[in-house]
Amino acid sequence: xxxxxxxxxxxxxxxxxxxxxxxxxxxxxxxxxxxxxxxxxxxxxxxxxxxxxxxxxxxxxxxxxxxxxxxxxxxxxxxxxxxxxxxxxxxxxxxxxxxxxxxxxxxxxxxxxxxxxxxxxxxxxxxxxxxxxxxxxxxxxxxxxxxxxxxxxxxxxxxxxxxxxxxxxxxxxxxxxxxxxxxxxxxxxxxxxxxxxxxxxxxxxxxxxxxxxxxxxxxxxxxxxxxxxxxxxxxxxxxxxxxxxxxxxxxxxxxxxxxxxxxxxxxxxxxxxxxxxxxxxxxxxxxxxxxxxxxxxxxxxxxxxxxxxxxxxxxxxxxxxxxxxxxxxxxxxxxxxxxxxxxxxxxxxxxxxxxxxxx
Ligand code: AMP
Ligand code: AMP
Numbered sequence: 001x002x003x004x005x006x007x008x009x010x011x012x013x014x015x016x017x018x019x020x021x022x023x024x025x026x027x028x029x030x031x032x033x034x035x036x037x038x039x040x041x042x043x044x045x046x047x048x049x050x051x052x053x054x055x056x057x058x059x060x061x062x063x064x065x066x067x068x069x070x071x072x073x074x075x076x077x078x079x080x081x082x083x084x085x086x087x088x089x090x091x092x093x094x095x096x097x098x099x100x101x102x103x104x105x106x107x108x109x110x111x112x113x114x115x116x117x118x119x120x121x122x123x124x125x126x127x128x129x130x131x132x133x134x135x136x137x138x139x140x141x142x143x144x145x146x147x148x149x150x151x152x153x154x155x156x157x158x159x160x161x162x163x164x165x166x167x168x169x170x171x172x173x174x175x176x177x178x179x180x181x182x183x184x185x186x187x188x189x190x191x192x193x194x195x196x197x198x199x200x201x202x203x204x205x206x207x208x209x210x211x212x213x214x215x216x217x218x219x220x221x222x223x224x225x226x227x228x229x230x231x232x233x234x235x236x237x238x239x240x241x242x243x244x245x246x247x248x249x250x251x252x253x254x255x256x257x258x259x260x261x262x263x264x265x266x267x268x269x270x271x272x273x274x275x276x277x278x279x280x281x282x283x284x285x286x287x288x289x290x291x292x293x294x295x296x297x298x299x300x301x302x303x304x305x306x307x308x309x310x311x312x313x314x315x316x317x318x319x320x321x322x323x324x325x326x327x328x329x330x331x332x333x334x335x336x337x338x339x340x341x342x343x344x345x346x347x348x349x350x351x352x353x354x355x356x357x358x359x
Pocket of ligand 2: 201226
């Protein structure tokens with residue numbers, strides 16, 4: 001735990017801890033979980049989004065901001081501390097606030113490991129973490145001339161797969177990038193930062209884990225798959241029409257589906273979660289705290305490729321609000337990621353271990 005945060009926690013009234021987050025992404029999940037465990041909630045929200053939290057009657061306190069990065073304003077942070085708030089990071093923290101700001105400027109106790117949130121924002125660091133954990137990653141081509149199979153060209157930043165495209169040879173890469181540059185879809189700068197990754201032909205499967213510092217275990221709480229536009233819509237258009245209309249394959253996330261997986265695959269997924277947690281202890285002690293999620297593709301011969309990691313709650317866990325089959329197996333009914341987080345905070349408070357789960 002960072003020095004400053006430890007001192008801030010000393011001033012907190014622990015019996016009045018509130019659970020707060022930015023109003024978007026998985027906030028409903030987090031707030032409902034907090035309420036179910038007896039905590040009040042704090043929603044840092046844009047006025048235009050307040051309808052969501054008002055209609056679901058889920059926020060006890062609102063702090064209105066113009067943009068999410070205003071979370072870093074001194075006044076907002078002061079309000080959060082006055083409310084004894086523990087913040088739960090989700091996708092919008094990484095999308096709208098830089099990792100340096102999260103680590104250096106946010107002086108409010110945060111559930112999770114800030115160092116690993118920063119690792120998540122770098123593709124190279126993610127790959128290092130996943131390789132350390134011994135997972136199988138899609139092949140990466142450092143140079144377009146090496147492309148010898150179907151390859152996805154990715155760009156940095158939270159662009160939801162926008163602008164990704166597929167190529168299958170160096171010639172194809174050059175032809176497509178020239179055309180996209182001409183159309184202004186991508187810039188030269190984007191191109192320099194492009195990540196060339198083997199395209200794994202299979203289905204996507206996103207396991208959701210929780211590493212409990214209190215109980216000393218890694219739990220597998222659920223799976224989802226994404227509903228992506230246009231990747232999931234393109235099959236509705238006949239191939240010849242796709243060609244004529246030049247429909248682009250894009251991956252903007254629109255929603256998620258819950259999933260159960262073939263039971264024989266679970267042993268792999270359970271071990272993957274353990275190894276990712278072990279590797280996290282080496283790269284950023286004390287390692288991952290609470291939720292993390294992998295993005296995997298499974299091929300026809302049941303080989304699992306992992307191409308991304310999130311070091312925090314993912315929106316895919318929203319499919320489990322209420323319960324998921326795997327959370328049910330482990331905890332009985334009415335357990336889900338938002339609630340699991342709040343349960344951990346409650347147990348840590350009871351056992352005087354809050355400093356182990358906050359940074
Ligand atoms: P939003 O509040 O919808 O703008 O989302 C905030 C960030 O989280 C953006 O970077 C989104 O791409 C990401 N995000 C939101 N919902 C999902 C989802 N269901 N699956 C994956 N990423 C998501
Ligand atoms: P990402 O921005 O890395 O989360 O990728 C967005 C989407 O692109 C994923 O949800 C997958 O559907 C797809 N995708 C990403 N990488 C690969 C890959 N190496 N092989 C196949 N599909 C991929």
